[in-house]
Amino acid sequence: MKLKKLVLQNIGVFVDRNEVNLDCDKPIILIGGMNGRGKTTILEAVLFALYGQYVGNLLGNSLKLTDYLYKISNTRGQNKDCYVKIEFEIQTEDTLQNYTVKRSWNAGLKNIRLQTEVCKNGLRDNTLSQNWDMFIEEILPHAIAPFFFFDGEKIAELASSENDEQIGNSIKGLLGIDVIDRLIQDLEVVENRKEKEIKNNLYSTELAMVNQQSEDINRLIIKLNQEIKSNQKKSEILRLRLKELEENYSIIGGSYAEKRNYTEKEYQTFQEKKKKIDNDLVELAMGDLPLILCKDLLYSIFERVQEEREQKELHLLAQRLPLIYEEFCSKNNSIENIASFLNFVKTKATNETYIYKFEDDAYFRLKKLNKSFKSSCSKALTLIEEKRKIEKKLEDLENYLLIKVDDKQVNSLFQIIKDKTAEKAIIDERIVQENGELEKSLQQLKTINNNKDRLLNKVVEGYENSDEAKRIINYIQKQIGLLKKYKLEVQKLKVKELSQQMTNCFKNLIAKEGLINDIIINSETLSFTYYNSEGQKVNKMALSAGEKQLLVIAMLWALAICSKVEFPLVIDTPLARLDSEHRNSLIRNYFPYASKQVIILSTDQEITDDDYSQIKPFVGREFTLEYQEDEKKSIITDGYFGRT
Template sequence: MIFLELVLQNFGPYNGRQVINLDPKIKDNACPILLLGGMNGGGKTTLMDAIRLALYGHRAQCSTRGNLSYGDFLTQCVNSHTPANDKTRIELVFEHIENDQPVKYRIVRTWERNPKDGKDNLGILGDDDTWPVEALVNIWDEYIENLLPLGISNLFLFDGEQVKELAEQEIPPPMVVDAIRALLGLELAERLAGDIDILVNRKRKEIADKQELENLEEIEQKLKQLQDEHKIETQKFVFLQKELQLAEKSQAIAIDKFISEGGKIAAERSQLDKLKEERTTEAEQIRKAMCELAGDVLTLVLIQPLLSQVQAQGEKEFRLRQARMARDILLERDKRLLELISNLNIAKEQVDKIKAFLAEDEQMQNSSSLKEELWLLADDEALSQLGNVIYYLQNAKISAKQQLAILKTKEEEIIGLERQVQTAASPEEYNKLRDAMQAAQKKVAEVKADCETTRRRLVELETAIEKLKKDLQEYTKQTLDRKNIEHIIVASARVQETLKLFRERLTLRKLNKLENEVTECFRYLLHKSDLVHRIAIDTNTFSLSLYNSQGKSVPKHRLSAGEKQLLAIAFLWGLARVSGRRLPVAIDTPLGRLDSSHRSNLVERYFPSASHQVILLSTDTEIGKKEVQTLRDNEAIAREYLLKYDSSTRQTTVIENKYFW
């Protein structure tokens, strides 16, 4: 199957009629890639929705549909500049092989704003685009299911958000699980099991009497009502989960705004005022203590140099007095010594030498320093008290410096608190911020409560449904006894067991092949070829387990964000390869959070090999100048388009043969 052309007329941001040639052949040379570049919000995802809508109509899983009815969704897709009488139109031309011959069809869907009966008009045109194929219109859903089943379409038409979701979750999301079941053929076996249940119930009705039939129909009617209610509650639960995500996002925005615009500080204003008052009191106490210190001895700091000089002079005079006393004692001793020598029989020459020595010594002692005048005349006690005063004054000076430092710190804290109070929101603005935050929190709480209530109701319904099924089975076993019908019922039970065993064995066989394909794809995309040796897939949850060459488990959290994304792409690629279907691949925003090496592997290895036709919808930061040049050098690109979005008119124009570079 190959997409050849996509036509959009008044669809989404595409005003008027715009034609995109998707044929990957250029002069008989097949280049698989068709590159469409556009900025975020420029209409890339709209192109993917258009392809899905053309193929599947009301069953299409489009990105912006949500819980809208099909009619409301079609109205939403009408371009805002479309005249009232003009129609919105989507055309998708594709080619595939039928009876060993190429066949071309053009799918045409048209509608007006607020379409009648909430439906579009479907037309299928043949090879020459002129005559309609009415037979296909009536059975189109069954026909396209044979070519590209809706269940596995997400393996071939996927976007970066799907890859991101698959990469971040331990268990694949329900959309991928459904695709896996469809791919493995489990849907057919489960459908067969359901058909057997229907057959058994019909046979039970055939052998039941009137009262038994009424009881049986009552149980079946109640079971149907509960199943319908379960379906509605499931849809409601999905909607509430999405609403909860939006409410939590709004709550986060309100809290951030409350904090950033001073709401938090305003809420703590009383605490700040109290803290400021405490710091002010402490500062006043320090000032009072410093005043007391200044009134005691600290004023003497002003004459501290004079006091030091007085102390030095006192000590000097004390030493001078001691020196004079020592001199007087020595003179008295010399006098007595001379008297003693005069009475001794010593030669006059020797006595003269002794007298000369003593005279010289006396002259040395009578130096000028001993003649200095004493004016302070301080006694020892006064000098000691003066030393104590100077020592105490030094300690007081140190204490005053410490008190000043503490006072400075307190004053800085007071200034900081005043600034915080000044940045706080006004009472009116604070009330607005607080009310907005409380409203967002209340909304989250209400939606959470609704979610929990709906979840509990779902559990109750599931329990009641299982009980009714069991009652239905027990009821029929006890009341119905006709042999031929019993034979069918018993045989059906054996068939059910066989189908269960068949599903298990089929799952194991297909999963083994899928494991090999996913492992091969991942190792081919990953530049660390020794990181993962084997990938195993759980038979129940379809979650992935990684193992190295020694057979030891490799935790998924060891992979980088880019490696997880490559693993998700390898998983989708492996599923597509196992499907055995030759189908186009369309990828919206494909590169995400990949680093340069992983991005290079994806560009060089995956895109050219993903399929015979690969439609890439990319921004300028994903497939940049380097990546697009690589694809061009490898002659992998068949056609290039630029989706030029005009923000003033909110319209997108498709420019052919042009990319960002």
């Protein structure tokens, strides 16, 4: 099935006639609009055109049809005629059939009457017009329609739910199990009627007692289900309230108040570090480091001292050599060269006056001092740089500590958060307890029904004059037993394939490898168990909000695939609650492949410029819903928020 055109007249924020051409060769159609511009109206309009009076079940509201028509009607148009018209085509084995469905009514009349007009291949078809609800059930049963039409809020609701009951119900709809359940219920009604026809039997007291127990436990189950739903709703309201309170707490400086003691300790630590560095610098200053200011002078002194030491040594040598010379002459006759050498030495030993007259100890200290300048200077520079960084950190901490916080307001709000958290914990604990009681009650009901079956068998066997009742009750029991076995066999046959498909879809969407490696569906209860790559159970509620939403989307995707129905996918604000990583995953791995036609209704913040560049090659048409304040209406224009 492929949608080709949607026409809205006087519906929601759309005044007079508005048309959206959905016919294109690429899979994705983008319809952008700010909040309140009519995105949800378009989603509801498609559902209403297809399912008419049953749209309330799909949207989760209990409005009567007339009330719903009044709710969506816009009377600001030139006339009071309202309608939704959708055109689509369906490819059968050998032909392409074109259908147009128009749902119209006059909002100006006191008693609104909905009219349905269906055209097939351009010609009005009265049979289809009168029986369209039956026809659409054959194409796409409304039980599996939520796999193809959903919004971000619904995804978030399913993701935050601690159980997978709604997904389980969807699986029942996909497999037709809900039909089997209704058939079993109808047979049990007939069975109960036949029980009442059996009078004055030996087991009437026991049967009445069992029936009373069954009624009591059924009432308890209904009550528990209602209380669980009520408490889940309260828990969700508290969760949203806590989120709002925590945001306000952060705004008024609550997080600062919590961190202030730590910041003060951190400030003290850096003060001590700074003091130690100052001490180290003072210690360096008390040593040789200040002499670096006259480094050049000291170096020249060192050179001068070296020269003086050489002269001193030469003088000593000049004094000593004559003695050695006399000793040498007494033993050698050739003395000319030696005499010239002595004269040369005497000329080298000048009579210049010594300036410094350094002893050896002073000389070696001066020599060592010149060598130590480099290491002392390097250490000083390192300490100064470290001190600069610490002073910058201290300045930041001082600025942080200067922030003024109303401690009274912070403490008051913190107490409210604490109270609300405790209240939510109590409600969550109550939900856990009620689920335990519900499970126990269901087990009790099963036991009671088994006892009832045994009693009925005895009743049927004990009365020869109740042949007809015996035959019917016996037949009903057999049929219920067969239906229950058939139901289990159908579930066993399909859930393995569905489990694998859900696992594959989730792996395609999630970036973390091994987060959930297997999704297992219990073939009897249709409950879900999740395992990581190490074979360990994974608590769904331990996943992040984004991961839980991707999990729900993967489940819906798998359900759509397993339904074997080729139908368009219409999603309202699917990315609003996701971070960039999870949003990119949907854009890359889901939207282009989820269906042959994917209509995305989004705000300007959901698809960024980078996201738009990624999805652009798959986009066939783009529209923007623009609101005209002066006329209080939205119009549909080409292009997606002016992006190219």
